[in-house]
Amino acid sequence: MTNEEARIGVYVCDCGFNIAGVVNVPQVVGYARGLKGVVICREYKYMCSSPGQESIQKDIQDLNLNRVVVASCSPHLHEATFRRAAEQAGMNPFLVHMVNIREHVSWVTKDKKEATEKAKSLIAAGVARVVRHSPLERRQVPVRSDVLIIGGGIAGIQAALTAADAGRHVYLVEREPSIGGHMAKFDKTFPTLDCAACILTPKMTAVKNHPDITLLSYSEVVAVDGYVGNFKVKVKRKPRYVDETKCVGCFECIEECVYKTAKFPSEFELGLGMRKPIYIPFPQAIPLVAVIDPETCIEFKTRQCKKTCVAACGDRGAIDFNQKEATVDLEVGAIIVSTGFHVFDAARMTNYGYGVLPGVYHALEVERLAASNGPTGGEIVLRDGRKPAAVGIVHCVGSRDEHYNPYCSKVCCMYSLKLAHLVKERTGAEVYNFYIDMRTPGKGYEEFYHRLLAENLHLVRGKVAEVTRIAEAAKEEGKLVIVAEDTLLGGIRRVPVDMVILSVAMEPQPDREEVRRMLNMSCSSEGFFLEKHPKLAPVSTMSDGIFIAGACQGPKDIPETVAQAGAAAAEAIALTSKGFITLEPNLAYIEEQLCSGCQVCIPLCPYDAIELDREKMVARISDVLCKGCGVCVAACPSGAAAQRMFEDDQIMLELAGVLSR
Amino acid sequence: MADKPKVAFYWCASCGGCEEAVVDLAEGILDVIAAVDIVFWPVALDFKVRDVKELPDESITVSFINGAVRLSEQEEMARLLRRKSKFVIAFGSCSHMGGVPGLANLWDRASIFAWYYHDAPSVAPGNVREPREHVRVPEGTLELPAFWDTVKTLDQVIDVDYYLPGCPPTPKLLADAVGVLLRGDLPPKGSVLAGTRALCHECPLNESKPEKLLLKDIRRVHLTKVDPEKCLLAQGLLCLGPVTRGGCEALCVKGNMPCTGCFGPTDEVRDQGAKGIAYVSSILDFDEEADIERALANVPDPVGTFYRYSLPRAYLMRTRKVMPHA
Incomplete structure (x- = not known):
């Protein structure tokens, strides 16, 4: 088509003040009217609203338009809106072109005159190109109904149960020997202080028992091909050396291991507890199946072990030292990524002495100490078994700090308060919380803070400068001294304590780059997976059919994670329920x-x-x-x-x- | 004799290889001569400009003009032949796209003269002379053609009907073109009278490409022991076959030399050099910046590699300031 035959309608949106506050829209409209092929040009306050869309539809019919250019926001936001409007008016939707004069012009151009000229240029470009558009047809392709969920923390568990309850077959892939993620390590959860295990383990069991969930633990997704509705996935199953179908989780092999005592640091207990070469990470693990660590097992090292574990297993014969890595191929319609977070490595902040001073712990370690199924049976004690008389909790370790992570990790204030409560409850110690700002938004959270204030918690407003064992006074001898500027008192404080708890940040997983690449997603600047739209598509990604839930998208607490997991499951269900998708x-x-x-x-x-x-x-x-x-x-x-x-x-x-x- | 179609040959800024291609018709040239009257061919026959000027307009059936347009005289001759000819064929890479002389467009007249007549090392330093367009001698005024700032393709100066690409065009393509014109079986104006697809399609080594054509290194041909059975590109040699119009029957590749692009791009591509850079960068398989640097060290002359024949056709022509001399 040539410009002579074209009948183009140009619609310039004010977007309230978003565009009209910077761009001289009437001047742009006057300019557009003079462009070749333009039959009508209109300005409207909100082009995307019903009256805006209707004016386009009316012009298409009354003026016999054959091309439409909408100058407004990013096509990401409203291309679908305007295409649909044109389609309803009988025009092929692909004869509509959007010119972005908001994100590309008014939001990024200070000078009003420049912005107006830029808008004119972009509209001239849109008018020139739209003439060469041709009518196109959308395609429909069938969609598989199965759903893959990567990561079996609380987000993956929740999403799996929701999707499976809706009749989807779910493949839940977890890298560790058991699902449960970080939540399985917690003692209690804020603000209600209900026990994490009591609310999590029933869900873990439900996953195991659900006929529509295939749990692939100790496994990793290694390749994803295909496209929305028809993904082809390869899952690597790491060898456990114990046959999952035969093991019943009786613990007898572990009892009978030639190592009479557990002497290897337990991954689940973050090294605070010990395990044997054959182990089950924790008693409530799902699947409740033993796993052998070939790095420490004598049979793997010498091939001369007495193999008392095999004898203990007896006729079941679940132990298989020859198990090999296997690959499972899956075909799914949608993928939910719930790969969670990584705990900030507190040793990076050398001034806090983590890894050097034995009395310095990070928060997740203290969660394990506080947990009744933990290495100390719920006693919060120091490494030498002493009960601390004074405990300092340092907020914002690795977050809100431009040297590490500028963002707020969102959960630390609340879990620091929770830990303060648990420490007081278990030890009766004096507890000092050092905070920059106390951030407790959330249902019941501020109330929880006030409850803690009533428990005689010492709150010091100031970022901690260092934790040291160099005493400057007699009362500091043999103690850890927390040095901080108390910004409310306006002076430096030195607080001697026995135990320091570092409230570490939530960070993106170290392997997010590989995961991102494998799934064609994006990461935001700090490394968390990027949602398609922060408000309107918070669990979708730029890759159709791939959804995100939980802390892999950004720091969040359990309620938010569960809500997001439900949302991601709903998106996956919606996508896979029609049987086909339009591309x-x-x-x-x-x-x-x-x-x-x-x-x-x-x-x-x-x-x-x-x-x-x-x-x-x-x-x-x-x-x-x-x-x-x-x-x-x-x-x-x-x-x-x-x-x-x-x-x-x-x-x-x-x-x-x-x-x- | 008067009924035979009239044909003219002319050369502008070129090396003479295109004239050689005509001679390379060998005994085939006898058939051509039997079929046509050659009315102008300065390199081989003794005609004068006035012979052409005296011909009626459009009386020459076809003029084959090779070479780029660098001098005022070349431009004048091109215009004269255009006026006298029904068809003008841009003959060879220089006329088609500027060719090797077109690489001088990295500089301009002043900088070229400054280097060649003043600054370049010389066995007779101080003996500085520059060509002048007018020189007075006792017998009168001598005239030299003007040296333009910019080398142009033939179609940047006159209207061109067809293009015969190549450095030089192959005798087969020339014979085909003559045949087409004589039969009156005319392709659409502006056609390039060679293949329509890129060279790979007729290259005997195309079948030997690996399943995934990704380069881990770039190699230079004079430092490489070439495997004559394997795609040169897959061997890391910058073969421009994918970005070059076919029709030459892969002559260079058959001689173990990578294609340098003399047939120009296909109809769909406007800027051969840019496309060449785009495609090579697409298949370079590096993650580390240091690897990229190392590979690019083997492309010491990117403009001369990717725009060897087509710089005057580049999108970015003259948007950059004149290059400094060595």
Whole structure:
């Protein structure tokens, strides 16, 4: 189509003051009216509202428009809105083009005159390109109903139960020998102080018993191919050396291990407790199946062990020293990523003495000390078994600190208060909390804070400078001294204590980069997985069909995690319940008679959508696999690969439009 | 004789290889001569400019003009032949895309003259002379053509009907083109009279490409023992075959030399050099910046590699300031 035949409607949105506060919209409208092919140009306060959309629809019908340009916000937000509006008015939705004069102009341009000129250029570009748009059809592809959940902490558990209850078959993949994640390590949960195990373990058991959940523990997802609705997943199952189908979790092999005492640091107990080479991480583990650590097991090291464990297992014969790593292939329609968080390594802040001063612990360690199933049976005692008489809790270790993580970890104030309560309850010690700001938003949280104030907690407002054992006074001898500026008193305080608890930050998992790449997601600057929209699509990602839940998306507490897990499950259920999904038509295609079969495109396709037809020696793109990323189009050396919505002439005209003024 | 179609050949800024290609028709040239009248061919036959000027407009059926346009004289001759010819064919890479002479567009007249006539090391330092367009001698005024700032392709100066690409075009393509014109079986104006797909399609080594064509290194041809059975690109040699129009039957590759791009891009590609850079960077398989640096050290002359024949056609032509000389 040429500009002479085009009948273009241009709609410029004020977006309240978002655009109109910076861009001189009436001037832009006047300019757009003069562009070739433009039949009508309107301004409206909120183009995306019903009256805005209706004015476009009315013009399409009354003025016989054949192209529409909407100059407003990012297409991420409202492209679907305006396409739908045009479609309802009888226009092919792909004859609509959006020009982003909010994110690209008014939000980032200070000078009003410049912003107005920029908006004009971009609209000129949009008008130039839309003429070359052609009507396109959307495609429908079938969707698998199974759901993969990566990570079996509380988020993964909750999402798995919700999706399975809705009739989906769920594959729950957990890297550790047991599901439960961090929550399984906690003693009590704020603000209600109910026991973590009491509320978590029934859910873990429900996972085990659910007919529609396949639990793949001690396993890792190693590859994800395919696309929304039709993902192909490879899961690596690490060898436990114990047959999961035969082991009943009777603990007898562990009892009978040639090591009479447990002498290897337990991963689950963060090294505070010991385990044997054959072990079950904790008594409530799901699956309740033993696992052998080949690094410490004598049979693996010498091949000459008496294998008392095998004898103890007896006829069940669950122990299998020859078990090999296995790979499971899954095909699922949706994926929920709930890979959780990593605890900030407190040793990075050398001024707090973690790892050097034995009386310094990080918060998760103290959770284990406080837990009734923990290494001390719930006694909060020092490494030498003494009960502390004074305990200091240091908030914001590794968070709200530009040297480590600028963000607030959100849960630390609350768990610090909880730990203060538990320490007082178990030891009767004097407890000092050193905080920068006390942040307790949340239902019942501020009340919890007041409850703690009534328990005679000592609160010191100030960031701790250091923890030292160098005494400057007699009362500091043999103690750990916490040095902090008390910003309320306006002086330096030195508080001698027996135990220091560092309230460490929640950090993104160290392997998030690999996970991100495998699933084609993005990370925000601090490394947490990026949601599609912070408000309107908080559990979706830029990769269709891949959802996120829990602390892998950002620091959050259990209630929020559970809510998000439910939301992610609901999204996955919604996606997989229709049986098919509609895909955008912005696909790449290859002009066969131009393709030289050079094969440059083939390794580049992130979706493995391109194949070489060996007979004709030309490349071929699978419509179903192509996601329209455009990588092959940019790389194709002979211009044989092209992409709908991003044809060369559309882009060149768009550029010419920008440069036309 | 008067009924035979008239043909002219002319050369502008070029090395003479294109003329050689005509001679390379060997005994085939006899068929051409039998079919046409050559009315102008300065390199081989004694015609003068006035012979052309005297011809009626559009009386030459086809003029084959090779070489880029660098001098005022070349531009004048191109315009004259355009006026006298029904068809003008840009013959060879220089005329088609600027060719090797086009690489001089990294500089301009002043900087070229400054280097070659003043600053370059010389066996006779101080003996500084610059060409002048007008020189007065006792017999009158001598005239030299003007040296333009910019090397142009033929179609940046005159309207061109067809292009015969190559450095030089192969005798087969020339014979085909002559045949097409004589039969009156005319392709659409502006066509490049060679293949329509990139070279890989006719390259005998294309079948030998690995399943995933990703480069871990870039190698230079004179430092590489080439495996004649394996795709040169897959051996790490920067073969521009994927970004170059076919039609040459992979002559260079058959001689174990990677394609340097003389046939120009395919119809769909506007800027061969940019496309070449885009495709090579796409298949370089590096994660570390140091690896990229190491590989790029083997491309010491990126412009001369990717734009060897097409700099005057580049999108970015003249957006950059003149380069400094060595």
